[in-house]
Amino acid sequence: MNVLIDKFDVFAGGFWLTLQICVLAAIGALxxxxxxxxxxxxxxxxxxxxxxxYVNIFRNMPLTVVLFFAAFGLPALGSNxxxxxxxxxxxxxxxxxxxxxxxRFGLIxxxxxxxxxxxxxxxxxxxxxxxGQAEAARSLGLTFGQNLRYVVLPQSWKASVVPLGSVIIxxxxxxxxxxxxxxxxxxxxxxxQLTSAGGYAFIPVAIGISVGYLIMTVPxxxxxxxxxxxxxxxx
Amino acid sequence: MRYKxxxxxxxxxxxxxxxxxxxxxxxxxxxxxxxxxxxxxMERLNKAQKIKIGTKFxxxxxxxxxLSGKPEGFDVEVAKLIVxxxxxxxxxxxxxxxxxxxxxxxxxxGTVDLVAATYTINDKRKERIAFAGPYYEAGQNIxxxxxxxxITGPDSFKDGTKKVCSVTGSTPAEEIKKYVKDVATQLVLxxxxxKCRDALKGKQVDAVTTDNVILLGxxxxxxxxxxxxxxxxxxxxYGIGVKKEDTDFRNFIxxxxxxxxxDGSWKKAWDDTAGxxxxxxxxxxxxxxx
Numbered sequence: 001m002n003v004l005i006d007k008f009d010v011f012a013g014g015f016w017l018t019l020q021i022c023v024l025a026a027i028g029a030l031x032x033x034x035x036x037x038x039x040x041x042x043x044x045x046x047x048x049x050x051x052x053x054y055v056n057i058f059r060n061m062p063l064t065v066v067l068f069f070a071a072f073g074l075p076a077l078g079s080n081x082x083x084x085x086x087x088x089x090x091x092x093x094x095x096x097x098x099x100x101x102x103x104r105f106g107l108i109x110x111x112x113x114x115x116x117x118x119x120x121x122x123x124x125x126x127x128x129x130x131x132g133q134a135e136a137a138r139s140l141g142l143t144f145g146q147n148l149r150y151v152v153l154p155q156s157w158k159a160s161v162v163p164l165g166s167v168i169i170x171x172x173x174x175x176x177x178x179x180x181x182x183x184x185x186x187x188x189x190x191x192x193q194l195t196s197a198g199g200y201a202f203i204p205v206a207i208g209i210s211v212g213y214l215i216m217t218v219p220x221x222x223x224x225x226x227x228x229x230x231x232x233x234x235x
Numbered sequence: 236m237r238y239k240x241x242x243x244x245x246x247x248x249x250x251x252x253x254x255x256x257x258x259x260x261x262x263x264x265x266x267x268x269x270x271x272x273x274x275x276x277m278e279r280l281n282k283a284q285k286i287k288i289g290t291k292f293x294x295x296x297x298x299x300x301x302l303s304g305k306p307e308g309f310d311v312e313v314a315k316l317i318v319x320x321x322x323x324x325x326x327x328x329x330x331x332x333x334x335x336x337x338x339x340x341x342x343x344x345g346t347v348d349l350v351a352a353t354y355t356i357n358d359k360r361k362e363r364i365a366f367a368g369p370y371y372e373a374g375q376n377i378x379x380x381x382x383x384x385x386i387t388g389p390d391s392f393k394d395g396t397k398k399v400c401s402v403t404g405s406t407p408a409e410e411i412k413k414y415v416k417d418v419a420t421q422l423v424l425x426x427x428x429x430k431c432r433d434a435l436k437g438k439q440v441d442a443v444t445t446d447n448v449i450l451l452g453x454x455x456x457x458x459x460x461x462x463x464x465x466x467x468x469x470x471x472x473y474g475i476g477v478k479k480e481d482t483d484f485r486n487f488i489x490x491x492x493x494x495x496x497x498d499g500s501w502k503k504a505w506d507d508t509a510g511x512x513x514x515x516x517x518x519x520x521x522x523x524x525x
Contacts, residue, residue: 075437196336196404199359
C-alpha cells in the first residue's frame with residue numbers, strides 16, 4: 001500500500017485532471033442536453049425529429065465508439081478541435097489550449113454522449129408536469145418560450161434533478177475511458193502508468209484511483225439527496 | 236455391434252497414440268522423455284506435457300497473432316526453443332496474451348509458466364519476478380514522418396514544441412519523459428502503437444518512440460511515410476520472465492539460450508521473424524546469470 005503514499009502526487013495530479021475534464025464535460029453536456037431537450041419537446045416537427053435522431057444515435061452507441069470517432073475520426077477530417085481553445089477558459093483548464101488535441105477530443109466525446117442522457121432526464125421531468133399546467137399557460141397567451149421558462153421548467157426541475165445527478169455521476173465514471181484515448185495523466189491512465197511502468201502491484205493502485213473517483217461521486221450523490229429532500233417539501 | 240465399434244475406436248486411438256509416442260521419441264518429446272531434477276519446474280512441465288506461455292499478440296515481428304490463430308514472431312520462436320528443450324511438443328503450447336501492464340502479475344499469480352513478450356530486463360521488475368536472458372538487445376529509437384527534418388534524436392524534444400507518442404506504461408514512454416520539457420503538452424500515450432502511428436500520420440504528433448525493432452516493423456510496411464530519426468539511444472535487453480524464486484528454471488532457460496546462440500537456432504528464429512523487417516541481429520548477447 002506504500003504506493004498510495006509514495007506516489008501521492010501522481011494520484012493527486014490524476015485526480016485534478018479528471019476533475020477538470022468532468023467539470024467541463026458536465027457543463028457542456030448540461031447545455032447541449034438542454035438544447036436537445038428543447039428540440040425534442042418543441043412544437044415544430046422537424047426540430048423534434050432532429051432532437052430524436054440525436055438522442056437515438058448517441059444514447060445507443062457505446063461511449064468507446066464515440067471516443068474512437070472523436071480521437072481518430074476528427075483528425076481524419078482534418079480537425080484538431082481548435083474551436084475549444086476558448087480564451088480565458090484555457091487559462092484555468094490548461095489542457096484545453098495545448099497543441100495536443102486529445103483532451104479536447106475526449107471532452108467532445110463525453111459531452112456528445114452524455115448530452116443524450118441529459119436530454120432524456122430533462123424531458124422526463126417535463127413530462128412529469130401535468131399537461132394542464134402547460135395548457136393553462138398557453139390559454140393565458142404565453143408563448144412557447146415563456147411557457148417553458150415560467151411554468152413548465154421550474155416545475156420539471158424537481159422531477160429531473162435526481163436523474164440528472166445520476167447521469168452526471170455516470171459521466172464521471174465514464175470519464176475513465178479518456179485516459180485510453182491519448183489523455184495523459186488522468187486518474188485511470190495514472191493507474192495504467194503506475195502498474196505497468198512503475199511496476200506497482202495492481203490492487204493498491206486500483207484502490208487509490210477508486211478513492212479518487214469516490215471523492216468526486218459520493219459528495220455529488222449526497223448533495224443530490226439533500227436537494228431532493230428540500231424539493232420534496234414543495235409538493 | 237456397438238461394442239465392436241467402441242473397440243475399433245479404442246484400437247484406432249491406441250494406434251494413433253502409439254504412433255504419436257513413436258513420433259514423439261524422435262523429437263525427444265513426451266512425458267519423462269528428459270531427465271530433470273525431481274520437484275523442479277522442468278520436471279513438472281515435462282510430466283504435464285503442456286505449458287502456458289505469455290506473449291504479445293500485437294507486436295509485429297515478435298509476437299503477433301495473425302490468421303493462423305497462433306502468435307508468430309521472434310519471442311514466440313525463442314519460447315519454442317525452450318519448450319522443445321523441455322520435451323514438450325509445439326502444439327501443446329497454450330499462448331496467453333500478456334500486454335505490457337499484466338506481465339508481472341501473470342508470472343506472480345502463476346497464470347503462465349513463462350513470459351516472452353519484448354520484456355525489457357530492469358531492476359524494478361526484478362523485485363517481483365526473475366529474468367532469464369537477455370536473448371536480444373533492442374534499443375529505443377524515434378520514428379518520424381518522411382519529410383520531418385527538425386527531429387534528429389531525443390534532444391529535439393527539449394525545446395518543448397515537438398510532440399511524441401508512445402505506449403502507456405512501457406519503458407520507452409518513461410525514458411522519453413526525461414527528454415520532454417512538458418509532459419502535458421508534448422506526450423501522448425495510447426494502448427497500442429497502431430494508434431500512435433495513426434496519430435503520427437494524422438500529424439497530431441510529430442514522432443513515435445519505442446524500441447527500434449517495433450518501429451522498423453512499421454517502417455517496413457510504409458516506407459513512403461515514415462523514417463527513423465537518428466540512432467538508438469538506450470539499450471533494452473529482452474529477457475524471459477519467470478517466477479522470482481525459481482532459480483533452477485531460470486538457469487535451465489539460460490542454458491537453453493546459450494545453446495541456441497551456439498547452434499544457430501537462435502539466428503534462424505530471428506531470420507524467420509523480425510529479421511524480415513531488415514533489423515540487424517548483431518552478436519549474441521551475454522547471458523546475465525545473477
